[in-house]
Amino acid sequence: MALNKDFLMGFLSGTVVGAVGYRVYEQNNGQLRNLIQQSPQIGLAAPHVTPELTVEDLVSQKERLEDLIAEKQATGK
Numbered sequence: 001m002a003l004n005k006d007f008l009m010g011f012l013s014g015t016v017v018g019a020v021g022y023r024v025y026e027q028n029n030g031q032l033r034n035l036i037q038q039s040p041q042i043g044l045a046a047p048h049v050t051p052e053l054t055v056e057d058l059v060s061q062k063e064r065l066e067d068l069i070a071e072k073q074a075t076g077k
Contacts, residue, residue: 025032
């Protein structure tokens with residue numbers, strides 16, 4: 001009986017915490033989107049190109065990537 005009571009309490013607690021977390025997420029959705037959009041892109045994992053990038057920025061990134069590729073191919077890794 002104690003195991004069933006513990007399971008039920010854990011399940012109810014998890015459900016309540018999940019519902020509250022979802023509600024907080026929905027209330028702050030706009031702030032979260034702004035925070036994500038303002039954060040700097042890390043590495044090459046950028047899912048999209050932001051409109052602030054100029055052609056010169058893109059060319060320099062392309063050259064950097066080509067240098068990294070050539071370096072990796074030279075080391076054989």
